[in-house]
Amino acid sequence: MSDKPKIAVHKFSSCDGCQLAILNLGEKLIELTEIVDIMHFAEAGPVNPHEKVDVAFVEGSITTPHELDRIQEVRSNSQYVVTIGACATSGGLQALRNFKHVDIKQWTQSVYAKPEFISTLETSTAIAKHIKVDLEIWGCPINSKQIIETIRALCFGVEPVVQKDSLCLECKRQGNACVMVTKQEPCLGPITQSGCGALCPSVGRGCYGCYGPDENPNTKALAKRFSGLGLLPNDIARKLHFINSQAKGYLEIGNELGNKTLKDDAK
Amino acid sequence: MNQSYYLPHTKLQSLLDAIIERGYRCVGPQTRGGTITYDDFSQVKELPWGYEDEQLPGQYTLKKTQKTGYFNWVNGPQAIKPELFKPKESLWNVTRDEEGKLSFQPAQLTPAPLCLFGVRPCDIAAMQIQDKVFITGTYRDERYAQRRENTLIIAANCITSSNNCFCVGAGGFPKAERGYDIALTEIEDGFTLEFGSEQGSDIIASLKLSEADGSQINYAKQRIQEAADKQTKTLPGTNLRDALMNNLDHPRWDAVAERCLSCGNCTQVCPTCFCHSEEDEPNVKGNHSEHVREWDSCFTQGHSYIHGKVIRSQTRQRYRQWLTHKLGTWHDQFGESGCVGCGRCVSWCPVGIDITEEATAICSDFINLENKENSHG
Numbered sequence: 041m042s043d044k045p046k047i048a049v050h051k052f053s054s055c056d057g058c059q060l061a062i063l064n065l066g067e068k069l070i071e072l073t074e075i076v077d078i079m080h081f082a083e084a085g086p087v088n089p090h091e092k093v094d095v096a097f098v099e100g101s102i103t104t105p106h107e108l109d110r111i112q113e114v115r116s117n118s119q120y121v122v123t124i125g126a127c128a129t130s131g132g133l134q135a136l137r138n139f140k141h142v143d144i145k146q147w148t149q150s151v152y153a154k155p156e157f158i159s160t161l162e163t164s165t166a167i168a169k170h171i172k173v174d175l176e177i178w179g180c181p182i183n184s185k186q187i188i189e190t191i192r193a194l195c196f197g198v199e200p201v202v203q204k205d206s207l208c209l210e211c212k213r214q215g216n217a218c219v220m221v222t223k224q225e226p227c228l229g230p231i232t233q234s235g236c237g238a239l240c241p242s243v244g245r246g247c248y249g250c251y252g253p254d255e256n257p258n259t260k261a262l263a264k265r266f267s268g269l270g271l272l273p274n275d276i277a278r279k280l281h282f283i284n285s286q287a288k289g290y291l292e293i294g295n296e297l298g299n300k301t302l303k304d305d306a307k
Numbered sequence: 308m309n310q311s312y313y314l315p316h317t318k319l320q321s322l323l324d325a326i327i328e329r330g331y332r333c334v335g336p337q338t339r340g341g342t343i344t345y346d347d348f349s350q351v352k353e354l355p356w357g358y359e360d361e362q363l364p365g366q367y368t369l370k371k372t373q374k375t376g377y378f379n380w381v382n383g384p385q386a387i388k389p390e391l392f393k394p395k396e397s398l399w400n401v402t403r404d405e406e407g408k409l410s411f412q413p414a415q416l417t418p419a420p421l422c423l424f425g426v427r428p429c430d431i432a433a434m435q436i437q438d439k440v441f442i443t444g445t446y447r448d449e450r451y452a453q454r455r456e457n458t459l460i461i462a463a464n465c466i467t468s469s470n471n472c473f474c475v476g477a478g479g480f481p482k483a484e485r486g487y488d489i490a491l492t493e494i495e496d497g498f499t500l501e502f503g504s505e506q507g508s509d510i511i512a513s514l515k516l517s518e519a520d521g522s523q524i525n526y527a528k529q530r531i532q533e534a535a536d537k538q539t540k541t542l543p544g545t546n547l548r549d550a551l552m553n554n555l556d557h558p559r560w561d562a563v564a565e566r567c568l569s570c571g572n573c574t575q576v577c578p579t580c581f582c583h584s585e586e587d588e589p590n591v592k593g594n595h596s597e598h599v600r601e602w603d604s605c606f607t608q609g610h611s612y613i614h615g616k617v618i619r620s621q622t623r624q625r626y627r628q629w630l631t632h633k634l635g636t637w638h639d640q641f642g643e644s645g646c647v648g649c650g651r652c653v654s655w656c657p658v659g660i661d662i663t664e665e666a667t668a669i670c671s672d673f674i675n676l677e678n679k680e681n682s683h684g
């Protein structure tokens with residue numbers, strides 16, 4: 041990487057929440073500009089999408105024919121590609137269209153006034169399905185701290201660390217009361233990676249897995265516990281097939297319990 | 308045995324005041340998010356008057372009842388461990404000046420005198436185990452040690468046990484025998500008090516209490532015995548080292564691994580677990596970095612990561628590490644068991660895995676065989 045590395049933040053199919061998480065850095069973002077040059081970051085101002093950069097952060101999944109081409113350009117223009125957020129990393133919420141029973145034409149017609157203007161793919165797929173990705177940062181949205189840590193590590197020339205321990209560890213370090221044990225409320229924390237600061241349990245509700253599977257998820261055992269709490273197989277499948285439905289660790293047991301299969305393009 | 312005193316409920320505040328007057332920050336049990344959590348307090352009305360807990364494997368419920376008393380509950384998820392062994396803290400930091408020179412500084416430590424109020428006997432036993440790990444062991448931990456030196460312990464002996472308690476089976480008892488400055492046992496309208504240190508004796512003397520009478524002392528004793536008798540769980544022995552280490556391929560490890568989430572909750576609530584990881588948190592400019600330590604667990608991959616390889620990648624290996632360390636190799640390392648029988652790992656395991664059941668399933672055959680051989684001479 042150069043002395044003052046150039047970075048870009050690209051948007052694909054997404055809600056912009058992860059870009060907002062970067063903007064939320066506030067003052068730190070100004071500090072950041074002392075160590076990197078932000079070449080492209082539409083949400084914040086700079087627009088140079090074709091610039092060659094040291095690090096490209098990619099938000100959003102691939103859902104249109106145009107994006108198929110754009111992502112190749114991002115790859116060839118960047119030394120490192122880092123995906124940020126659930127969409128870029130696992131296909132996101134919009135990847136619910138990847139299941140066989142979903143008729144995407146029908147969805148477009150029921151949502152848009154002039155569906156003929158919509159050019160969309162049958163599936164929503166993670167960036168890593170299309171190009172080589174150097175680092176994946178999970179979350180819906182990501183935690184802005186992770187962006188600083190990643191840039192800082194790359195500037196030092198070391199590999200950034202992405203925590204993949206179970207959320208429960210973070211939850212306990214914060215001294216939260218476990219919602220599953222005290223309220224019999226289903227929580228995906230035991231199979232979800234930490235990083236968010238155990239946001240949901242700290243306000244007394246179960247985690248819905250927006251940070252994606254942890255490094256060693258026993259989804260089957262947790263599903264069994266959920267059924268002990270009174271959830272029907274289809275309810276459990278819906279919990280697993282939500283923000284990160286395509287993630288290995290959530291997908292398979294969700295398929296089994298919800299009797300779902302993927303379209304061929306999504307596999 | 309030293310003298311017992313009687314402190315009516317109405318005078319509990321004066322005990323607290325006497326402690327605060329001596330410059331202590333008081334941390335005691337309070338209700339938080341449907342559990343009992345230890346936190347700062349200065350008024351007895353902040354204590355959990357009338358509360359009772361019910362604990363089952365993977366289940367914990369706290370209820371307000373009409374009963375009188377501050378200590379009718381058993382224990383909550385974490386008690387006093389986070390006060391002494393912090394879940395996350397900076398150990399040292401490093402700054403680089405304009406010329407590139409590095410200067411290292413220990414993180415600030417100014418432990419105010421701390422009073423841990425209403426500590427359960429199992430938590431005192433666990434604290435003494437952690438003292439061994441962090442103070443008298445090979446590597447003294449300055450931060451833990453300094454906090455401990457400044458700590459006043461007010462024990463609350465147990466007058467009931469939960470469904471998951473097994474301190475008796477773990478070699479303990481619901482009464483604190485040592486490691487406290489003052490020990491309280493709650494009776495109908497107050498407490499019997501004993502001191503365990505000079506400081507405890509001073510504080511009691513300043514309150515000008517009358518001595519407890521025979522019936523009060525007997526009632527206190529009886530309540531503690533009732534708590535002990537209530538316990539239904541137990542371990543198959545107080546030293547399971549050989550039984551476990553001779554059963555490393557027992558099929559039960561596979562069975563428990565099917566249920567275990569590898570979530571690490573058991574280790575995080577266990578009052579004796581001491582594992583931690585360390586990482587560096589640099590600032591944006593990269594001229595300052597904090598070296599931070601936080602609780603870790605043998606259920607993470609980082610715990611067994613050595614030179615590019617995770618040694619215990621499977622849940623079976625991780626559960627086995629937890630159980631064999633707690634109940635087995637802890638004896639090799641520290642000359643005692645790493646389990647005080649508080650039952651927390653059973654209550655707070657989201658899928659209700661019960662350490663006493665697992666240990667029994669794995670060790671029983673070995674122990675029975677050993678007993679048979681011994682009886683045949």
Ligand code: SF4
Nearest residue numbers: 208211218219227229
């Ligand atoms: S609330 Fe959820 S994340 Fe927290 S300890 Fe319980 S199961 Fe784990």
Ligand code: SF4
Nearest residue numbers: 236240247248250251
């Ligand atoms: S607790 Fe779970 S759902 Fe909530 S923010 Fe964290 S990872 Fe996302």
Ligand code: SF4
Nearest residue numbers: 577646647649650652
């Ligand atoms: S192993 Fe379980 S019962 Fe034993 S001290 Fe730890 S948490 Fe308590």
Ligand code: SF4
Nearest residue numbers: 574580581582605632
């Ligand atoms: S190895 Fe596991 S059981 Fe042993 S102290 Fe560490 S976390 Fe606890």
Ligand code: SF4
Nearest residue numbers: 567568570571573656
């Ligand atoms: S025994 Fe229970 S608490 Fe411990 S790691 Fe397994 S599932 Fe989690």
